[in-house]
Amino acid sequence: MDARTQPDRSRDLSQPLDKLGPDETLKANSDYLRGTIKESLVDEVTAAVAASDAKLMKFFGIYQQDDRDVRDERRRQKLEAAFFFMTRVRLPGGVCSPSQWLKLDELARAYGGGTLRLTTRQTFQLHRVMKQNLCTVIQGLRDVLLDTKAACGDDTRGVMCTVNPSLSKLHRQVYALAKQASDHATHKTGAYSEIWYGAERQDTDGPEEPFYGRTYMPRKFKIGFAIPPSNDIDVYAQDLGFIAIARRGALKGFNVAIGGGLGRTDQAPKTYPRLASVIGYIDADKLLPTIDAVMSVQRDYGDRVDRSHARFKYTIDDKGLDWVKAEIERRLGRALAPAQAYAFTSNGDPLGWVRGEDGREHCTLFVQNGRVINTPDHPMMDGLRAIARVHKGMFRITPNQNLIISDIAPEDRPAIEALMREYGLDEFENRSGLRLNSLACVALPTCGLAMAESERYLPNLITKIESILDVHGLKDDPITIRMTGCPNGCARPYIAEIGLTGRAPGKYNLYLGGGFHGQRLNKMYLENVGEGAILQALDKTLGHYARDRRPGERFGDFVIRAGYVVEVKEGRYFND
Numbered sequence: 424m425d426a427r428t429q430p431d432r433s434r435d436l437s438q439p440l441d442k443l444g445p446d447e448t449l450k451a452n453s454d455y456l457r458g459t460i461k462e463s464l465v466d467e468v469t470a471a472v473a474a475s476d477a478k479l480m481k482f483f484g485i486y487q488q489d490d491r492d493v494r495d496e497r498r499r500q501k502l503e504a505a506f507f508f509m510t511r512v513r514l515p516g517g518v519c520s521p522s523q524w525l526k527l528d529e530l531a532r533a534y535g536g537g538t539l540r541l542t543t544r545q546t547f548q549l550h551r552v553m554k555q556n557l558c559t560v561i562q563g564l565r566d567v568l569l570d571t572k573a574a575c576g577d578d579t580r581g582v583m584c585t586v587n588p589s590l591s592k593l594h595r596q597v598y599a600l601a602k603q604a605s606d607h608a609t610h611k612t613g614a615y616s617e618i619w620y621g622a623e624r625q626d627t628d629g630p631e632e633p634f635y636g637r638t639y640m641p642r643k644f645k646i647g648f649a650i651p652p653s654n655d656i657d658v659y660a661q662d663l664g665f666i667a668i669a670r671r672g673a674l675k676g677f678n679v680a681i682g683g684g685l686g687r688t689d690q691a692p693k694t695y696p697r698l699a700s701v702i703g704y705i706d707a708d709k710l711l712p713t714i715d716a717v718m719s720v721q722r723d724y725g726d727r728v729d730r731s732h733a734r735f736k737y738t739i740d741d742k743g744l745d746w747v748k749a750e751i752e753r754r755l756g757r758a759l760a761p762a763q764a765y766a767f768t769s770n771g772d773p774l775g776w777v778r779g780e781d782g783r784e785h786c787t788l789f790v791q792n793g794r795v796i797n798t799p800d801h802p803m804m805d806g807l808r809a810i811a812r813v814h815k816g817m818f819r820i821t822p823n824q825n826l827i828i829s830d831i832a833p834e835d836r837p838a839i840e841a842l843m844r845e846y847g848l849d850e851f852e853n854r855s856g857l858r859l860n861s862l863a864c865v866a867l868p869t870c871g872l873a874m875a876e877s878e879r880y881l882p883n884l885i886t887k888i889e890s891i892l893d894v895h896g897l898k899d900d901p902i903t904i905r906m907t908g909c910p911n912g913c914a915r916p917y918i919a920e921i922g923l924t925g926r927a928p929g930k931y932n933l934y935l936g937g938g939f940h941g942q943r944l945n946k947m948y949l950e951n952v953g954e955g956a957i958l959q960a961l962d963k964t965l966g967h968y969a970r971d972r973r974p975g976e977r978f979g980d981f982v983i984r985a986g987y988v989v990e991v992k993e994g995r996y997f998n999d
């Protein structure tokens with residue numbers, strides 16, 4: 424049975440669109456995402472685009488934003504906000520070539536404020552792109568075979584894949600499938616080429632969007648591939664996660680996990696983070712039909728009235744996991760096999776050099792919060808450009824916002840190492856285990872949803888926590904800490920051992936007790952508190968941990984055993 428031909432309730436005329444949410448009407452009436460984007464782009468009266476076009480442009484990886492640092496001042500001066508656009512690249516598995524890196528570097532310097540941002544889903548974001556430069560940027564990306572399709576919007580988003588290059592053969596196999604999955608599930612509308620490349624509209628033989636129809640997905644849908652023992656992609660945070668099962672180093676198939684998602688809203692208990700449930704096993708050749716079957720269930724049954732309740736996790740909890748699994752199996756035309764044994768050990772990145780099974784060398788560099796930028800004492804952007812000019816292998820962005828210079832022939836390593844030393848790219852050895860396991864979302868000044876600082880604040884907060892770690896002798900212990908500027912959870916804070924989510928300027932919720940390899944949600948320990956209270960709480964709990972931990976016990980496990988927080992067994996009890 425082909426799930427692509429299964430019922431799509433979003434196109435069912437018996438469901439009047441006006442009974443659905445406004446975003447559904449917008450999508451349905453947009454002529455497959457064309458809207459009036461072309462007109463908006465040439466409107467010289469404003470640096471912004473029409474509100475409806477701003478929503479549609481997300482499907483093309485482009486977000487309208489404004490500089491929040493100057494928002495109030497501009498309002499006082501009766502000027503429109505300082506609008507610009509964030510452009511997110513589609514980069515399955517985070518792999519890019521040196522020529523792609525050089526192009527991104529060039530575009531970032533010319534149009535993106537002189538900085539590149541590596542994201543928690545392994546891709547690049549350019550911020551501060553002006554409306555009149557968007558086509559140039561997207562055509563520049565096309566020159567190196569990159570695009571921004573479906574990097575945002577109600578579709579599949581960036582497909583993630585574990586980056587561990589030491590398992591060379593297995594990684595190659597899984598990465599190839601992740602790329603195939605991304606190409607398969609990305610929207611097909613001709614609007615992309617027409618708007619961004621200036622192509623003529625082509626007649627299509629069949630439907631323009633054979634899978635999505637006119638209304639696409641009810642909400643974003645995230646797919647990721649994990650290769651145990653690394654859970655770097657946080658597979659339990661994906662709407663649809665695949666856990667690679669290998670035999671003698673070669674891929675056999677995948678355990679299938681569904682219904683992960685972290686977004687929530689403060690004071691709205693109906694929203695909650697949920698970890699994905701493992702529902703069975705498939706052979707590798709059933710991958711694409713499984714993606715179709717799972718996505719089509721969410722496409723047809725996801726909530727199209729209330730967007731805050733439209734992620735797959737809510738469909739699963741409303742309908743019941745057993746019902747959803749049975750519906751997936753019905754569409755797949757077969758039962759899933761029982762899940763196979765696997766074990767994760769960490770969701771962090773091992774930094775520094777490793778040699779792959781194929782003899783090639785790989786070096787993972789620490790990039791604090793994914794920000795690639797030149798500063799007076801740390802010319803990181805120049806350093807990576809210098810490496811890209813001589814590097815014959817690949818770059819891989821990790822889900823922890825770090826960067827691997829990968830696939831280096833042993834004889835080329837000395838030259839790369841010399842450049843790393845010259846530009847100070849390898850200066851991570853003296854950093855604390857906490858800093859090396861930290862993640863922060865972008866937040867202010869570009870994110871329109873931020874309530875507090877994140878990327879610009881976490882490094883300073885960590886410096887203060889490091890003093891506490893020094894006192895307790897924990898400087899080298901790997902402890903995960905993740906901060907976001909609002910509860911949406913873009914740095915996956917709810918599965919960190921220490922999570923901080925912004926409530927207001929200078930105020931955060933503090934969560935403790937997440938699983939070290941992403942297997943357990945944390946629990947709120949303090950609500951809406953400032954730096955003083957955060958440091959006090961961490962001094963107390965970290966000190967207690969240093970004194971009383973059992974051999975090998977992780978901080979996240981300890982705070983539960985010591986009674987600071989209760990264990991969250993299921994995502995839906997997170998808010999209790």
Ligand code: SRM
Nearest residue numbers: 542543544546581684685686687864865869870911912913
């Ligand atoms: Fe996110 C919205 C940044 C990963 C959950 N996210 C946003 C927007 C686009 C704000 C907006 O809607 O106006 C942020 C742009 C900020 C900026 O200025 O760049 C934004 N999200 C990011 C990135 C760049 C964070 C980072 O610092 O790396 C990550 C880009 C990933 C990528 O390459 O595609 C990013 N976002 C995530 C993740 C983590 C993940 O997917 O592994 C999550 C939690 C997992 C999940 O989806 O449940 C996440 N972002 C959200 C949500 C909450 C969704 C929900 O179900 O409630 C929003 C808000 C929304 O969609 O309404 C959001």
Ligand code: SF4
Nearest residue numbers: 864870873908909913
């Ligand atoms: Fe913006 Fe909130 Fe996501 Fe941070 S978590 S990038 S503040 S939406």
